[in-house]
Structures are given as structure tokens and as C-alpha cells.
Amino acid sequence: MSSAATLHHADVHGSHDAHHEHHHHETFITKYVFSQDHKMIAKQFLVTGIIWAIIGGLFSVVFRLQLGYPESTFPWLEDLLGHWAAGGKLKPEFYYALVTMHGTILVFFVLTAGLSGTFANFLIPLQIGARDMASPMLNMLSYWFFFLASTIMFCSLFVQTGPASGGWTIYPPLSALGDASSGAKIGMDLWLVSMAMFIVSSLLGGLNYITTILNMRTKGMSMTRLPLTIWALFFTAVLGVLSFPVLLSGAILLLFDRNLGTSFYLSDIVIAGKILPNEGGSAILFQHLFWFLGHPEVYIILLPAMGMSSEIISVNSRKPIFGYMAMVGSVFAIAILAFLVWAHHMFVTGLNPFLGSVFVLLTLLIAVPSAIKVFNWLTTLWRANIRFTPGMLFAIGFVSLFISGGLTGIFLGNSALDLHLHDTYFVVAHFHIVMGVASFFGMFAGVYHWFPKMFGRYLNNTMAYIHFWVTIVGAYLIFWPMHYQGLAGMPRRYYDFSGWSSFNMFSGLNEFISFVSMIVFAAQLLFVFNFFYSMFKGRKVTDANPWGSNTLEWTTPINPGHGNWPGEIPEVYRGAYDYAKDGKEFIPQNVPVGDDESKGH
Amino acid sequence: MSTVAMEQRKKIHPHKFTLWVGIGSLLMMFAGLTSAYIVKRNQANWQTFDLPQFFWYSTAAILLSSVTIYLAQKAFKQREMRKYRSLVIATLVLGVLFMVFQVLGFQQFWKQGLPLGTNVSSDFMYVIVGLHAAHVAGGLIALIVLFANAFNTKTRTYNSIPVELVSTYWHFVDVLWIYLLIFLIMIR
Numbered sequence: 185m186s187s188a189a190t191l192h193h194a195d196v197h198g199s200h201d202a203h204h205e206h207h208h209h210e211t212f213i214t215k216y217v218f219s220q221d222h223k224m225i226a227k228q229f230l231v232t233g234i235i236w237a238i239i240g241g242l243f244s245v246v247f248r249l250q251l252g253y254p255e256s257t258f259p260w261l262e263d264l265l266g267h268w269a270a271g272g273k274l275k276p277e278f279y280y281a282l283v284t285m286h287g288t289i290l291v292f293f294v295l296t297a298g299l300s301g302t303f304a305n306f307l308i309p310l311q312i313g314a315r316d317m318a319s320p321m322l323n324m325l326s327y328w329f330f331f332l333a334s335t336i337m338f339c340s341l342f343v344q345t346g347p348a349s350g351g352w353t354i355y356p357p358l359s360a361l362g363d364a365s366s367g368a369k370i371g372m373d374l375w376l377v378s379m380a381m382f383i384v385s386s387l388l389g390g391l392n393y394i395t396t397i398l399n400m401r402t403k404g405m406s407m408t409r410l411p412l413t414i415w416a417l418f419f420t421a422v423l424g425v426l427s428f429p430v431l432l433s434g435a436i437l438l439l440f441d442r443n444l445g446t447s448f449y450l451s452d453i454v455i456a457g458k459i460l461p462n463e464g465g466s467a468i469l470f471q472h473l474f475w476f477l478g479h480p481e482v483y484i485i486l487l488p489a490m491g492m493s494s495e496i497i498s499v500n501s502r503k504p505i506f507g508y509m510a511m512v513g514s515v516f517a518i519a520i521l522a523f524l525v526w527a528h529h530m531f532v533t534g535l536n537p538f539l540g541s542v543f544v545l546l547t548l549l550i551a552v553p554s555a556i557k558v559f560n561w562l563t564t565l566w567r568a569n570i571r572f573t574p575g576m577l578f579a580i581g582f583v584s585l586f587i588s589g590g591l592t593g594i595f596l597g598n599s600a601l602d603l604h605l606h607d608t609y610f611v612v613a614h615f616h617i618v619m620g621v622a623s624f625f626g627m628f629a630g631v632y633h634w635f636p637k638m639f640g641r642y643l644n645n646t647m648a649y650i651h652f653w654v655t656i657v658g659a660y661l662i663f664w665p666m667h668y669q670g671l672a673g674m675p676r677r678y679y680d681f682s683g684w685s686s687f688n689m690f691s692g693l694n695e696f697i698s699f700v701s702m703i704v705f706a707a708q709l710l711f712v713f714n715f716f717y718s719m720f721k722g723r724k725v726t727d728a729n730p731w732g733s734n735t736l737e738w739t740t741p742i743n744p745g746h747g748n749w750p751g752e753i754p755e756v757y758r759g760a761y762d763y764a765k766d767g768k769e770f771i772p773q774n775v776p777v778g779d780d781e782s783k784g785h
Numbered sequence: 786m787s788t789v790a791m792e793q794r795k796k797i798h799p800h801k802f803t804l805w806v807g808i809g810s811l812l813m814m815f816a817g818l819t820s821a822y823i824v825k826r827n828q829a830n831w832q833t834f835d836l837p838q839f840f841w842y843s844t845a846a847i848l849l850s851s852v853t854i855y856l857a858q859k860a861f862k863q864r865e866m867r868k869y870r871s872l873v874i875a876t877l878v879l880g881v882l883f884m885v886f887q888v889l890g891f892q893q894f895w896k897q898g899l900p901l902g903t904n905v906s907s908d909f910m911y912v913i914v915g916l917h918a919a920h921v922a923g924g925l926i927a928l929i930v931l932f933a934n935a936f937n938t939k940t941r942t943y944n945s946i947p948v949e950l951v952s953t954y955w956h957f958v959d960v961l962w963i964y965l966l967i968f969l970i971m972i973r
Contacts, residue, residue, distance in 0.1 A: 318799035387810055395803045399796060425806060429814035433916075437821070440912060445902035448825075448909075464830035464905045469821055476817070 210746075218328075220320035221746040225327050226306035227638060230631070232334060233298020234712060240289035245705050247282045250274045252698025254680045254691075268346070276679045280349040281367050283677070285341065287352030288375070292382055293337070295485040295623050297330050300386075300424070303488055303630050304393045304417045306638065310737035311411050313402025313754060315747045318395040322388045329385035333378045340374035348375035351677070353474055356449035356467050360441045363455050373442070376435055383428045383435075390428075393421035402736070404756035408512075409773065411735050411760040412498075412505060415512050416491020419519040420484050427480035427523070434473030441465070468533050475526035482619050483522045487515060489626020490557060490586075493579040495760075496633050497561055499733045500576035501568030502769060504761035506560045514553035521550050531599040532606045540599040547597035554590050558583065569764075573731070574648035575633035581656045582625040588660075589618025592667065607677070610670025613663045621659045628655075628711070635715075636730050640743045641722030647714040651707050658704035665693050734760050734772045804950055808957050811920065815961065818916070819968055822909045826972065833973045834907050836966075837893035840914075843886030844966060847921075850879035851959040858952045862945055870935045876955070877928045880921065887918050910969060917965055921958050927951045 219225060246265075249258060250273075257272035268278035305323065309316055317323045340347040349367025350358035358364045359372055397410075397418045437448040447462035449470045454460070498505040505511060527535055527543040535543075561583045570576065592614040595601050605611060628651075635643050674687050681687040681694070729738040739754050754774035762771040766782055825831065857872035891911070899907040931951055934942060 318803060322803070387807070391803045391806050391810070394806050395799050399799045399802055425810045426813050429810050430817035433814045433817035433821070436916065437818075437912060440901075440908065446908040446912075447902070447905060448821075464828075466825070466828060469824060472824065473817055473821060 218324060220316070220324045222305045222309050222317050222320065222323060223638070223744070223746075223748075225323055226302050228327050229297060229301030229305060229330070230638075232331065233294050233302060234715065236289050236293040236298065236334065237708070238712065240286050240294060241705050241708060243282045243286040243289070245702055246274065247279055247286070248698040248701045250279055250679065251681070252695040254682045277349060277366050278346060279679045280351075280365070280677075281346045281371070284349050284351055284367065285337075285347050288337070288348070290620065291352060291481065291485065292379070293330075293334060295620070295627070296386060296424075296481070297382070299488050299623060299627050300393075300417065300420055300484065301327070301330065301389060302627075303413070303492060303634075304389065304421065306634065307413055307737065308393055308396050308417060309400070310637070310740065310744075310748060311414050311735050311760075312397060312400065312405055313736050313756060314396060314400040315749075315753070317392045318400055319392055323392050326385050326388035326392065329381050329388065333381035333385060336374055336378035336381065340371050340378065343370050343374065345369045345371055347371040353471075353478065354438070355474075356438060356441065356470050357453055360438060360449055361453070361455060361460075362442070376439060376442075379435065380432065383432050386424050386428055390421040390425040393417060394425065397421075402753045402756055405773075408509070409756055409759045411491075412494040412508070412511055412515075413488075413491040416487045416494070416515055419515050420487045423480040423484050423487070423519055423522055427477040427484075430473055431477035434470055434477075437473075438470065468530070471530050471533060472526070475529045476523070478529065479526040480522040482615075483518055485619055485623045486586075486626075487518070489582055489623040489629075490515065492626050492630040492633070493582045494557075494561065494564075495735070496575050496579040496629050497564050497583075498761055498763065499633075499731050500571045500573055500579075501564050502571070502732075502763050503564055503568045504763050504765075506563040506566075507556070508759065508761060510556050511560055514556040517553040518550060521546060521553070525550065528597055528599075528602075531602045537599070544597060544599050548594065550597075551590070551594055554586075558587055558590075573632070574643065574645060574652060575629045577649075577652045578625045578629035578632060581652065582622050582629060584656070585617050585622040585625060585659065589614060589616075589622055593618060604673070605670060607675055608670035609666040609674050609676060612676055613666035613670060616666075617659070617663050621663070625656075628652075631715070633731070634737075635718070636725045636742075637737055637740075639719050639722070640725050641718055642725060642730075643718045643722060644714050647710055651711045651714070654707035655704055658700050658707065661700045662697050662704065665697060669693065729772070732770050734762060734770055736773055739772065739774055798946055800946060800950060801953070804953055808954075811957075812961075815913070815916070815965070818909070818913050819965075822913070822968075823972065825905055825909065830905065832904050832906050834894075834899060834910065836910070836969055837890040837897075839886045839890035839893055840966065843883045843890065844962065846879045846883040846886060847959050847962055850876045850883065851956055853879060854952045854955050858945070858948050861948045864943075866935070873928065873932050873935055877925065877932055880925045880928060880955075883921060884918060884925070887914065890914075906973070913965060913969070917958070917962060920961070924951070924955050924958050927954065 215221075216224065219228070246261070249261070258269075259272040261269035261274065262272050265274075265278065268275050268281075274282075305317070308314070337347075345366040347367060348354065348359070348371045349365055350372065354372070354375065359368060362369045362372075397414060401407075401410075437446075440446040441449050441462075447465035449467050450460065450462035450465040451467075453462060494505055494511060525543060525547045527539065528547045531540055531543075565580070592610065596605055596611060596614055632643055632648060635641070669690055672687075672690075674681065674690060682691065725742050728740075728742055731738070736754060736756070740748050741750060756773045757776045758771065758773055760773055762773075763769070765771060766780075853872050853875040857869050857876060860866075860869040860872055891914075894907070894910070895901075901908060901911050928951060931948065934947070
């Protein structure tokens, strides 16, 4: 099969062609800094995300040192962190700051902006056959708002009273009262400002993604011919656009409580022996507003990983994805259910038990579309001619983690069981596997798979395989034992367990987890090295379609310019998954349906 | 092929579509606030309050401004530029008037013995009405840009998209205000 694009007449895409003409005079600034090219913006998101991932990951290694070796001191920590680690031992206040920032950074800055920002920007125009986003200007602003948010958050790490330390969920009253903790002072203000910028960034991005997908598809690209990556990114954007504003309204009320003396969330509080005048507020109200975003946020993180894994698994199985429409339908169902389950984070807040049982039912319903997806991934792999490329390994790893992390979700979704498991390491293990590590695997799969398209070079395979095996084995070794600790009742958010005789038996296990987390972190640095090394020195791509893939991004030149296709945008004649059809290994979407071709698949 | 080409032309302009999605997003923010209001209302310590008189004047101003911007858009499409300019100015004035009445309303409210921080119910009024006013302010900035373009005689623009975008957004903040007003009157 040749990779040459099938071109079509000029009149159809006249309007699209018009706007790639005026990008002749590109300077360094317009090409690399204030770029309006979706591919460059994607790379900006990716590199910023990688920097944040290193910072956020490093934080977890530092606080794991405290949890794993509570009796030891590390003099070099004092060199690194100054008075926060006086005498080589982490201060409790800073331990909480580290945990808070680890959550904030990885949930928002890496797995939302870094993941959606990168792949929605990169893949949407390329895979639907568009020259750029609906509004390249808003797209550029989206990145620069993210950059601003990043800068503010980064600065907050260095203020004297420390960054926000009330948990990434910033529950009041801890977050609403400056006197509550050292991190609740200027660090919390910077957190809120930074997140406001972040919300603007993700809304601008989301508006663009939705409009581009619905409005800018090439000729013949009906919605049911879209690759599953695009479907997943579409629902991700819808979730973001509808849920982030609610967080913003919650944050606005919090700002009023912090700075203007209102009491939306505060009531009857005694702080440092002083009775506060605030009356009539309810901290639970914040939790409702927060989790109305917070739960969809989980799927904002997870859906892009699902979409990319579906695409990569199908390409490297050399088989059509099993049940395309079921895949689309299940993503849709997950997106709807995402808005209806937020109170399962709040079973122990004194929620009405009847209401709780409704949320239990809705929560457990998510298992249905999730199981459909898992079934379809496994049946796609079944009896396939699998190519174990690094991208494919990470995609399969994603499925594995999604299964093992998803199953524990069924435990936690039961309000009766949650009474015992709430705020234990069981929860930590559950969400790290199903949302954190699984989405990271989707992201790695995407980077390994689309790196040739991004930079015209391959990543080094040896380093990639080492990265994969260390990470998957390490991830299970870190989080599997945490289920056991959680079932035994070991609570989250404790600085030191050595004072409790009931948890002393876990000290060996804690040390083991901390040790493995360091090895896994080192493996991620190997990936970072591979990424930047291969960007300049990697093996060059010589084939425009190196994976033998059907989607449109591989019909562009190896290093596409702004506008993506030098000539006409290819026209689409078929869905994205015609693999192993009529004895042909693959048939790209821009190849017309032949007379001798069988109907359907 | 020509039918497909025509279908493509019939499609809504991407910027307009983006605006509609954005409006959906803004609605969610106000839905968040108004549902928080409802939740709070069902708890103890709720105090009912009356809205200031000035809100009725501001309602009249913003309703009228919706009419003027509709006429302005119509005039622009018919290339009656003089009429268009005066209608944009009228809208701008009415928009500023709306903001003035809101501020006066806040003052009246404050002097009634309900300054910010007194009780949760009246504080909600400040936040919800204030946030709406912030969105009207955004619309005013867009109107000023339109206004500047309308008096720029060097370049002529025949593109009606910016006018339509501002007009849609302006109708949105108008309808949103009506909704919030009814909400604050009915549920207290």
C-alpha cells in the first residue's frame, strides 16, 4: 500500500487552504515561542508536562524517604531543601506541602495539561484532516495561560511559608484560613491564582478541541469514521468544559471566604484558642462543588489514555478494533456517568445513607462500560499478529493496570465497605493504579507511537524496553502492597507510622515501597534522557508511515510544516480500522473503496 | 461532491460554534453557584432578603441594549454604517448604564444593613450578581473593540462575524441576567 495521499478537488477546501498561505516569514519567536501551529503547541505542552512530571515525581521520592526510613536522617536533604529538612529530616509541614504539590502537579499539570494538551493538540487536526485548530490564536493562549499557571505554581514552591499544604483537594477550613497552617498563607493564595489560570487554559483548549472536531473534519470524515483517539479526546474536552467552571465557582467562594470575611464554608471554628465570627457556612458545600469537577477530572485524565491505547493496540495487532461503536458508546456512557457519581468521594461526610445508596448504584454502573472496553481491547489482541513495539507494550500495560485498578474501584464504590477503606492506603493504591499509572502508561504509549511524527526520529528501543519493564513491574511492586496495608487500616496522610504499634509491622514493607519508588523514578529519568537525546540524535524516520497505520497523520510528509499537508487535504473513504481486510495488511483511510472490496468489516 | 461542498458551507462558523460551547461552559459556572445557593438555603441560618430597587432599572437597560445590538447587527449586514455606528454607541451606553445601576444596587444593599460578610444568603447575592457583572464587563470590552473598528475609516470590513459574535454574547449575558433575577426573586 502506498502512503501517497489521494487528493481531491480544490473547491471543497478552499476555506481551509486560505489560512496556511500566510506563514512564510517565520522567526524563532513565531515558530518556537508564540507559535500558532498546533504541532508546536503540542510539543510545548509535552515538554512543560515532562518538566512538571520530573518535579512531581521527585517530590514523591522525597516524601517516600520519610515514610520508608522514618528513623534515618539524610544530610543532603538539608542542602537541597534548607530549613524544611533541618538536620536531614523532613519537617511535618513540608511533608504535607510535598504531598499536596505532588497531587496538584500530577493531576492537573501533567495528566491534564500534559496529556490532553499534548495529544489533543497534536492529533486532532492531523487525524481529522484539518490544517490547524478552529482558532489557532485561542490555542496559543491556552498554552500561555498554562505557562503562566506553571510559573505561579513554581514560584509558590519557594515562598518562605511554603507552598499550599492542605491536600490537592484544598478542603476548607484548612485552605480558607491563613492561620490554619503555614501552607495556608501565601502558598494557598498562589495555588488559587495559579489554578484560576489553569482553568482558563483548559477551557480555551477544550473549546477549541470540541469545535475543531465537530467543524473542521475533512471531506468524507464522518463522525463514525473518526479514530477512537479523537472520540476519547472529544469527550475529554466536553468533560473539561462542563466541569472546570464549577470548580472555578467553588474557588471563587473560597477566595471570598479567605479574603473578604464571608462564611460560605466556615462555621463555628476555634483556631489557636480564638473563636472566629464566621457562622452559617458548610465545609461540605465545598466538597460537593469540588468533586463535581473532581470526579469528571478522573476521566479527563483517563479517557485520552483509553483512546490512544485503543488506536495503538489496533495498529500493532494488525486487526480492526473489536466493536468500534461499542467503544464509542462506552466512552459516551462513561462521560455521562462521570457527572453523576461525585458523592462517592463523600460517603463518610454524613451523607444521607439513602442518597449514598443511589451514588453506589451509579458508581457501580461505571463497571459496565469499563468492562465493555476491557473486553474489546482483549478481543482485539486475541489471536492477533502482535508487534511488540514500545508503544504497544505501554498500551497493553495500560489495559493491565486499568483492570487491576478498576477492580478495586468496585470495592470502594460500596458505601458500606468505604466506611472501612476510606482514607486508607487502599484508596491511595486504587487511584494511583487506575488513574495515575494507567494514564501515564497511555501517555508513554502515545509518546512512543507518535514520536516519529512529532520529531521525524525514533526513540531508542533498548532504553524504551528497559523503561517499560522497570515501570510496569515497579508500579505493581509499589502499589500492590498498599492494598494490603489499606485493608489492615493504615491511614493516608500520616507523616510517621513508627509511633503506632499496630502499623509497626509494616515498616519493612514501607521501606520496600520507598526503595522501589526510587528505582522506578530512575527509570523515568532514563525515558527523559531518551526523549531529549532522540529528539536530536535518534534514528531518522525514512518511511512516511512507519507503523503501517491507517490514520491520516501518516499521510503528511515526515516533517510536516504549518498547514500539515503541502497539497490538498486528503479525502477520506473509510473508517480508521481496515486492518487485515480482504487479504491486505492495512488500507489507509484516504484510499477509495475498490470494486472488488468486501462490504463492511 | 458539490453537495458535500454545500454542506460544508452550511456549517456554522467555527468561531460562532466555539462561542456557543463557551456559553455552555459559563452556564455551568452559574449553575454551580445557583445550586450551591439552593443547597445552602435548605440549611439553618438562612435569611431572606429583598433585592435592591436599582436592579429593575438595570434590567430595563440591559433588555433595551439587547434590542439595540440586534438592530446594529441588522444595520451592519445592510451596510447602513451610520445607523450601525450610532446603535453600537447606544448599546455601549446602555451597557455602562447597566453596570452603574448594579453598583448603585450593591450600595443600596450594603446600606440596608447587609454588607458583605453579614450572612451567607446575602453574600451569595454579591458573588452571583458580581460575577455576572464581570461577564458584562467582558462584553463591554468587546463592544469597545467593535466601536473602535466602526470608526476606523482606513480599512473597511465586510466581515459580519465579529459583530455576530459580540451580539450573541451580549444576548447571552442579558438572558443570564434575567434568569439570575428570576432565580433570586423566586428562591429566597
